[in-house]
Amino acid sequence: MITFDAYKTQLGLNILRHRERTGMSLREFGLMAGVHPNQVTRIEHGRANPSLQTLYRIADALGVDICDLLPKGEHSARRDNGQEPNPFHYFL
Structure with a gap:
């Protein structure tokens, strides 16, 4: 798992790229x-x-989903069926 600081940095880079x-x-x-x-x-x-x-306002202004801004890591590895997992599955 990446550190929180690395996560914030990657989040920022994703926003900047979009x-x-x-x-x-x-x-x-x-x-x-x-x-x-x-x-x-x-x-x-x-x-x-x-x-x-x-984050919601930023994603809305960019015309993307919040999930598109979040860093991809080991927690978001593809499932066996090839679909991206729901990043909020821990809360469901």
Whole structure:
């Protein structure tokens, strides 16, 4: 299992990659997501721990599912049937 800091860093890189794919600047994206651009920078660099609500707004602004932002690791290995497991199966 990866450390929490590594998880935050990978989460931030995933957000950055999706944001760059949209072509939005930090300012544009922050306004669209309702997150201050400075906070977006801290999240993208793994220096902030965003709330679930913030992640939801970020995912919505990017047009992706929250699961698309979460780091993939040993906990998300494909199942035998080839389908991605539900990352929330621990809570079901």
